[in-house]
């Protein structure tokens with residue numbers, strides 16, 4: 192048994208899992224609050240990545256420090272993704288809040304197709320190169336084979352995002368209001384909680400973490416096109432369902448489980464089936480635990 | 494304080510309230526009694542803005558609140574303890590209370606009020622870190638009332654607080670309602686199927702049948718009324 196290969200797959204799976212987790216959070220939080228699978232969520236991630244690409248291309252001409260460019264690009268990516276996410280909620284979902292769930296779901300699929308084609312027309316279908324702005328860290332050189340700088344940044348950033356989000360959800364007033372709304376929206380209203388604001392905040396958080404994921408994965412793969420949101424979106428959705436849709440720890444756990452499954456599956460079995468492992472695993476989990484690994488049967492989510 | 498004028502409320506095409514008019518004066522306890530399905534809960538939901546009436550008007554302290562958003566209505570001082578208590582099951586007791594104080598910013602006063610509700614219901618203090626869903630029915634009702642009190646209501650709407658509870662607990666809850674009314678000067682709008690209980694602590698009462706108000710009088714007079722005795726008091 193080759194230990195270094197095992198660790199390479201392990202950390203590779205964790206990196207994938209981190210990206211899935213950053214996207215899956217948006218699916219699971221939105222589902223927790225408005226019981227909608229936001230099919231266009233992958234596109235929000237893609238728009239975040241494109242925003243970062245455009246910003247970094249422009250700033251690249253100024254000769255600015257790449258780390259500074261990456262920081263500015265990430266902030267603007269978060270801003271634009273959040274703007275798209277909240278706007279989408281207002282025009283495509285809010286008017287359908289009292290309608291049957293299927294109507295909102297179809298509206299979400301429509302939104303997804305609209306945003307994909309909108310970026311396709313603006314940016315062509317070709318893969319565009321994404322600049323590598325993450326420096327090579329000296330301290331990683333000894334283990335460069337199993338963990339490179341970009342992966343390291345992905346893991347650390349994801350950990351920080353998860354910690355901040357946990358603090359927000361557990362201890363802040365708006366976090367408690369989000370949990371309360373997901374458990375009983377009508378009761379939340381009866382206590383003076385404005386659920387429109389809660390929904391907007393939920394979309395902002397989900398879009399922001401997706402944007403961070405978009406910037407990170409593009410730095411990792413070095414390229415992007417209009418379609419990356421669709422693939423990653425489906426994977427993250429699978430991860431959210433695996434963990435128990437509506438549950439935040441579930442989404443994170445499901446994402447890591449999925450990341451490792453794919454990484455070890457391709458590493459030890461065959462890379463031809465990369466995208467199949469996710470779905471086989473999903474089916475197996477759902478047979479034994481229909482509400483997901485950490486899913487609850489009741490109405491609580493978030 | 495609260496004036497409901499000829500409201501009609503619908504669920505889709507089904508009319509649940511037909512020209513309901515009710516007046517609540519500052520400081521009193523009024524009760525709305527009636528059989529299951531009469532429209533009592535719908536009346537409270539109309540006041541709270543969750544099921545706004547299709548026609549008619551609702552005034553609170555001479556301000557028209559018809560069709561106002563629920564959170565705005567709470568901010569004016571109308572707070573409801575809905576039927577079935579609706580405790581947030583996965584929030585702790587303490588977090589449920591925090592949600593009651595959602596619109597308030599006076600941190601020090603909030604702390605004092607939490608101590609106050611703990612003094613009303615010492616059990617809640619013992620269970621403050623427990624998820625609301627693990628409480629018994631009686632404890633949940635205590636928490637639901639406490640949570641509403643955390644909003645510092647001027648008018649407290651209570652929907653069947655006695656439902657499904659043991660007689661001793663019911664008595665304890667009725668005592669607290671009376672106490673909140675006399676000590677905090679909170680006006681109470683009490684909806685009950687248990688007319689006996691409600692008429693005992695109320696100043697005035699309304700009787701509702703299939704979406705209409707059919708009687709209104711002082712609680713004493715309603716207790717003596719032959720029709721009320723037969724239909725609602727089981728005498």
Ligand SMILES: Nc1ncnc2c1ncn2[C@@H]1O[C@H](COP(=O)(O)OP(=O)(O)O)[C@@H](O)[C@H]1O
Nearest residue numbers: 504507509527528529530531532533534535536
């Ligand atoms: N969400 C709802 N959708 C449709 N009809 C409802 C709904 N809630 C209540 N109703 C109907 O409205 C009428 C009044 O109900 P409700 O106000 O709950 O009565 P009460 O509280 O006096 O038992 C009943 O006929 C009931 O079936």
Ligand SMILES: [Mg+2]
Nearest residue numbers: 533534535576
């Ligand atoms: Mg009722």
